[in-house]
Amino acid sequence: MEGSYAVRSEETPEETPMAQETRLSSPGGGAPPVPGEGQSHRTVLVAIGALLLGMLLAALDQTIVSTALPTIVSDLGGMEHLSWVVTAYILASTAATPLWGKLGDQYGRKRLFQSAIVLFLIGSALCGIARNMPELIAFRALQGLGGGGLMVLSMAIVGDLVSPRDRGRYQGLFGAVFGATSVLGPLLGGFFTEHLSWRWVFYINLPIGVVALFVIAAVLHIPVGSTRHTIDYLGTFLIAAVATCLVLVASLGGTTWAWGSVQLLGTTVLGVVLLVCFVYVERRAAEPVLPLKLFRIRTFSLVAVISFVVGFAMFGAMTYLPTFLQVVQGITPTLSGVHMLPMVLGLLITSTASGQIVSHTGRWKVFPVAGTGLTAIGLLLLHRMTEASPTWEMSVYFFVFGAGLGLVMQVLVLVVQNAVSYQDLGVATSGATFFRSIGASFGVAIFGTIFTSRLNGKLAEVFAGAGAVVPPGTGAGEVAADPHAVDRLPPGLRPQVLHAYATSITDVFLYAAPVALVAFAVSWFLKEDKLRASVTAPDTSETLASNPVQRSSYDECARALSVLGSRAGRRKIYEKITARAGLDLLPAASWLLLRIRRHGVVEPSLLAETAPVPLATITEAARQVEERELVRREGHRLFLSEEGTVVASRLAAAREESLAELLGDWWGPERPTDLVRLVELLTSELSGSDAERPHAEGPPRDHRA
Numbered sequence: 001m002e003g004s005y006a007v008r009s010e011e012t013p014e015e016t017p018m019a020q021e022t023r024l025s026s027p028g029g030g031a032p033p034v035p036g037e038g039q040s041h042r043t044v045l046v047a048i049g050a051l052l053l054g055m056l057l058a059a060l061d062q063t064i065v066s067t068a069l070p071t072i073v074s075d076l077g078g079m080e081h082l083s084w085v086v087t088a089y090i091l092a093s094t095a096a097t098p099l100w101g102k103l104g105d106q107y108g109r110k111r112l113f114q115s116a117i118v119l120f121l122i123g124s125a126l127c128g129i130a131r132n133m134p135e136l137i138a139f140r141a142l143q144g145l146g147g148g149g150l151m152v153l154s155m156a157i158v159g160d161l162v163s164p165r166d167r168g169r170y171q172g173l174f175g176a177v178f179g180a181t182s183v184l185g186p187l188l189g190g191f192f193t194e195h196l197s198w199r200w201v202f203y204i205n206l207p208i209g210v211v212a213l214f215v216i217a218a219v220l221h222i223p224v225g226s227t228r229h230t231i232d233y234l235g236t237f238l239i240a241a242v243a244t245c246l247v248l249v250a251s252l253g254g255t256t257w258a259w260g261s262v263q264l265l266g267t268t269v270l271g272v273v274l275l276v277c278f279v280y281v282e283r284r285a286a287e288p289v290l291p292l293k294l295f296r297i298r299t300f301s302l303v304a305v306i307s308f309v310v311g312f313a314m315f316g317a318m319t320y321l322p323t324f325l326q327v328v329q330g331i332t333p334t335l336s337g338v339h340m341l342p343m344v345l346g347l348l349i350t351s352t353a354s355g356q357i358v359s360h361t362g363r364w365k366v367f368p369v370a371g372t373g374l375t376a377i378g379l380l381l382l383h384r385m386t387e388a389s390p391t392w393e394m395s396v397y398f399f400v401f402g403a404g405l406g407l408v409m410q411v412l413v414l415v416v417q418n419a420v421s422y423q424d425l426g427v428a429t430s431g432a433t434f435f436r437s438i439g440a441s442f443g444v445a446i447f448g449t450i451f452t453s454r455l456n457g458k459l460a461e462v463f464a465g466a467g468a469v470v471p472p473g474t475g476a477g478e479v480a481a482d483p484h485a486v487d488r489l490p491p492g493l494r495p496q497v498l499h500a501y502a503t504s505i506t507d508v509f510l511y512a513a514p515v516a517l518v519a520f521a522v523s524w525f526l527k528e529d530k531l532r533a534s535v536t537a538p539d540t541s542e543t544l545a546s547n548p549v550q551r552s553s554y555d556e557c558a559r560a561l562s563v564l565g566s567r568a569g570r571r572k573i574y575e576k577i578t579a580r581a582g583l584d585l586l587p588a589a590s591w592l593l594l595r596i597r598r599h600g601v602v603e604p605s606l607l608a609e610t611a612p613v614p615l616a617t618i619t620e621a622a623r624q625v626e627e628r629e630l631v632r633r634e635g636h637r638l639f640l641s642e643e644g645t646v647v648a649s650r651l652a653a654a655r656e657e658s659l660a661e662l663l664g665d666w667w668g669p670e671r672p673t674d675l676v677r678l679v680e681l682l683t684s685e686l687s688g689s690d691a692e693r694p695h696a697e698g699p700p701r702d703h704r705a
Helices: 017-025 041-061 066-076 079-107 109-128 133-161 164-195 205-219 233-252 262-284 292-296 298-328 333-339 341-361 366-383 391-418 422-464 476-481 483-488 494-523 553-565 571-580 587-599 604-610 615-627 642-661 673-685
Strands: 631-634 637-640
Touching (some): 041 133, 041 164, 066 079, 066 133, 066 164, 066 298, 066 333, 066 483, 079 109, 079 133, 079 233, 109 205, 133 553, 164 333, 233 262, 233 422, 262 292, 298 333, 298 366, 341 391, 366 391, 366 494, 422 494, 422 553, 483 494, 553 673, 587 615, 587 637, 587 642, 615 631, 615 637, 642 673
């Protein structure tokens, strides 16, 4: 690797160059504590399970409400406020996410995570007993504040519980939760609404949250954080206020507030003033919530625009498609969730496939271009739906739309991570996902404004020609506010009203298509820089969540390297590091020497039980290193000889260089100390687990590989 340090193992047989650098740069000359050290594997698994329950609450709440919305509106009234049931949650969780992350660093994540669960459960209980739409919207905002904490803190606590070696594997479980809730959320929302009550969409959170709360209190033991932050409270408030003002204008303009009204103009001016104040504050903030320097990076600015449009289209469609299915098509809430599955499956399939293809080929530009183009086509197809559209046709349209979103979602995070320096890796990731969240808020609000405006106009025309046919209590206003009022209309009038609902919803997709085309045009201006090897497909929480990710650069890099490191047990990587060290050994012999170096001693038979390598291969490797006098045997145990210590140190240095090589220009002459520590720690962990270490009393009970 160009610019890499030289291997000096012969001079320092007991310590690699990077280990020396780490030790000397650590306070007091000692290594930082290893996450999860001193905790049993069972305790860690139980704690991870409780964290998964917390993440399940937040992830499920982003999808379970959509299929219940038509019934909620019928029960509480206020179709014009439907969008705010979704928007209030997204805005609150988006604004709270950076605060939860930094407060957890500063005051300890366990207590903050418990507070987030309690806040979320209070919000859920209040949503379940809401008596009108304003109450429900306010309680959804409270629920969103807690949901933001559940998202960011659960992922951060994983880093406190498990070592970097295992972090990718465990964080993959959280990604699986997002994938599962994307499928199950609409189904469960429809099931509860149809067979119990829409209020159970919120009540279901209570037992899950209580279990998570008690398990966390009993088994989660992590150090109290001591990282000091200058928290940008003012910047957080201002960006939330700006977003709220603009969403108010988008959602109320032309409906509740007339265009040109004092309320609309005043809110617009207030939003602009607050935006100017936000820019002023962020330029002077020690730790800005959204560093303005990122916008000097061309790729980040373009990705911000595309992310906004992706959030706009995705959440806008997911909010109003269930209304089309239930009201226009007459499908039950449960079946409307089933009908949404092609869109979700299209999104998951193309999102996963595109991320894997990019990680293996390094070519990515085709995906944002194709994805935004296919999303625009999907919106135009959704516009073609009518009250007579067959199920297979709608399923194809849903799949195309979801596939377009999936093609672009994974790649956007990956591209922005590749475009910034290591120091900006964390804030760039959160910045890109922040704009997706804001786009989601605008999408739901603007879709709602267009739908309500078109529906009121079309229903007024229908009822104006109906005359005395209309029964009392089923006028245009009542039918617009309560979709279920359509069922009480005379048979002769019902088809016209359903057509009004159908065209009002599908017109929304027509108006959204040009926005997707803007993203399509912008994506052509992305410059396809070569990907760093360490930039891997992001986990699902970074692409499907409605609120932004909040992680440090260290955490983002640890996740990527742990994913790559998990592949390092293969024969190929040991062939590579053996050749890099200039040694003529079997790959399994190099593997064995690194484990003896890590533990001081190994027993081949125990190693075969705890490591994914056959006993025959280990026996052959042991025979070679014994013949070359690299180890000495005492009974069943193998120890490094003096020469073996030198050789093992050369192998360790080669492995460090192999990991460091993945970092590209992040591994410069002035590389950050925490990055040095991460590579050294991963090198040590990938050379063996504690389960392989012989004990005087026999094999350990904790068999982790």
